[in-house]
Amino acid sequence: MTVPRFVAAKQQGRKLSVLTAYDFLWAALLDAAGTDAILVGDSLGMVVQGKATTLPVTLDEMIYHAEMVVRAVRQALVIVDMPFLTFHVSPQQALENAGTILKKTGAGAVKLEGGVNQATTIRTLTDADIPVMAHVGLKPQSVLKLGGYKIQRDAERLMADARAAEEAGAFGIVLECIPRGIAAQITAAVGIPTIGIGAGPDCDGQVLVTQDLLGLTGDGAPKFVKQFANLGQQASTAVRQFVAEVQGGRYPDEVHSHV
Numbered sequence: 638m639t640v641p642r643f644v645a646a647k648q649q650g651r652k653l654s655v656l657t658a659y660d661f662l663w664a665a666l667l668d669a670a671g672t673d674a675i676l677v678g679d680s681l682g683m684v685v686q687g688k689a690t691t692l693p694v695t696l697d698e699m700i701y702h703a704e705m706v707v708r709a710v711r712q713a714l715v716i717v718d719m720p721f722l723t724f725h726v727s728p729q730q731a732l733e734n735a736g737t738i739l740k741k742t743g744a745g746a747v748k749l750e751g752g753v754n755q756a757t758t759i760r761t762l763t764d765a766d767i768p769v770m771a772h773v774g775l776k777p778q779s780v781l782k783l784g785g786y787k788i789q790r791d792a793e794r795l796m797a798d799a800r801a802a803e804e805a806g807a808f809g810i811v812l813e814c815i816p817r818g819i820a821a822q823i824t825a826a827v828g829i830p831t832i833g834i835g836a837g838p839d840c841d842g843q844v845l846v847t848q849d850l851l852g853l854t855g856d857g858a859p860k861f862v863k864q865f866a867n868l869g870q871q872a873s874t875a876v877r878q879f880v881a882e883v884q885g886g887r888y889p890d891e892v893h894s895h896v
């Protein structure tokens with residue numbers, strides 16, 4: 638997958654699948670299963686590091702995880718999130734950090750949260766031939782200002798953000814947690830793919846946190862998450878069985894021992 642093919646999928650009416658990965662093992666699995674793009678999301682701060690928000694994630698941490706992902710991927714487009722405060726200070730700062738991400742990881746694109754407010758920065762990156770995916774709607778890096786992870790319903794503002802991102806040269810836009818009707822309007826209004834998460838079925842593609850769709854993050858997932866498997870339960874059962882068999886002296890048995 639390349640950026641031009643990703644964009645062309647919209648004109649071809651082919652829906653795009655995007656999932657998060659933070660390491661070699663999961664990236665290899667997602668890639669082999671045919672995922673169009675793999676996002677090294679700053680959600681790793683919560684999913685991998687167990688932090689309350691994505692705000693503490695650093696550029697070095699993103700690069701560390703993205704390197705592992707890129708090493709595993711054969712076909713998918715790898716997109717790396719720019720963490721909080723790595724693009725807010727100035728377009729120049731964003732350019733240096735986005736360039737560093739691409740140089741050090743071999744990823745194909747970066748993503749940053751913002752629309753109208755980051756248009757100059759998106760333009761600066763795309764003028765330097767750095768492919769940028771924008772992210773509008775619920776922006777997790779704005780959680781302190783928003784006062785929580787809330788559905789965003791200001792249709793005018795959301796449309797303005799999406800249009801600004803496209804005009805600034807973004808090749809795609811994540812639409813997070815917005816009503817499906819607004820997502821449909823934005824998708825019809827812009828020429829670049831919209832990738833929804835909690836934005837309904839009319840987007841050009843969908844993204845989920847892999848651990849959510851596999852049922853690894855437990856109960857309390859947001860309404861839009863469909864658990865396609867319950868790996869958490871399966872893993873827990875397997876580990877309990879291992880513990881019981883070790884304690885009971887049943888593992889390792891003859892079959893699993895060298896003679």
Ligand code: KIV
Nearest residue numbers: 657678679680811844
């Ligand atoms: O950080 C992330 O994983 C994301 C997706 C959920 C869109 O931004």
